[in-house]
Amino acid sequence: LGILWANVATKTIWLRSLVLLLEPKLSTFIDSLVDTTSGLLIMLSTWAIKNTDTFKYPRGRARLELVAALMCSTIMGVANIMMIIQSVESVDPSANLPTISLIVGGCLAKIILLTVCYRHGTPSSRILALDQRNDILTSVVALSCAFIGDYYWVYADPIGAICVCTFIAISWFHNALNHIPMMVGRRAQxxxxxxxxxxxxxxxxxxxxxxxxxxxxxxxxxxxxxxxxxxxxxxxxxxxxxxxxxxxxxxxxxxxxxxxxxxxxxxxxxxxx
The missing domain is CATH 3.30.70.1350 (Cation efflux protein, cytoplasmic domain)
Structure with missing residues (x-):
């Protein structure tokens, strides 16, 4: 639960920084919203595993964690495809000191969350860790490309956004595909x-x-x-x-x-x- 609230806080900072960086855009809000929604899905699945009536569901409750991970991966992949579409339509970069400060602060917080989630080792925590990694990558690329676009080449910002969102979408869909065999009887190591x-x-x-x-x-x-x-x-x-x-x-x-x-x-x- 602590990781979830920390994730919500960093998402708020990250959203504010991107609003300053890219101006208010629906895709930015949607991306932050689905991140928080994914965290809520994982929290609800963890709660259901521990609190579901064992008489009605004597076995199989632990599989909710994989179901939540699969749902989150699909949602995040689709959200990044939407970001790609928005990036094609957006050519208005702007990098300034408040934006840089918010992004750097958010990245430092996410690095800490990334370490905690990876060490926890469960499918849900690995999903959150992947989310933190992708957000760090998105923030760094967004800031770098916005700076280049603001001072050197205006098309660097949308091109950078397209590249990083494509990579993130592929990584989420790949993560979803990796979870499917674990639910249908794949042989163990x-x-x-x-x-x-x-x-x-x-x-x-x-x-x-x-x-x-x-x-x-x-x-x-x-x-x-x-x-x-x-x-x-x-x-x-x-x-x-x-x-x-x-x-x-x-x-x-x-x-x-x-x-x-x-x-x-x-x-x-x-x-x-």
């Missing part, structure tokens, strides 16, 4: 699979081998499916304790959302049924 297999093999001496191991995503964190082979004469109590303790061990891993461990007495590949 090989490192995760190897770690899961090593934990299963070393977990208990009664585990003879692994019949099936699958690690995949339907959200930000991974789902783990493991079929372990035990001795067919092993007492049910011991088999149950092995499976339950292995399930808890796998679920405690930072990248795992849920783990499903099935006990079998032979390698028969029946997980495909």
């Amino acid at each position: 090989q490192e995760y699979l190897s770690r899961i297999m090593r934990i299963c093999i070393k977990h208990d001496s009664h585990i003879k081998c692994l019949d099936h191991v699958m690690v995949y995503h339907t959200g930000a964190e991974a789902i783990v499916e493991v079929h372990i082979v035990l001795d067919e004469h092993l007492p049910l109590r011991i088999a149950h304790d092995i499976i339950e303790s292995l399930t808890k061990t796998l679920t405690m891993l930072p990248f795992v959302e849920r783990a499903f461990v099935h006990g079998d007495y032979r390698c028969d590949g029946d997980w495909q049924i």
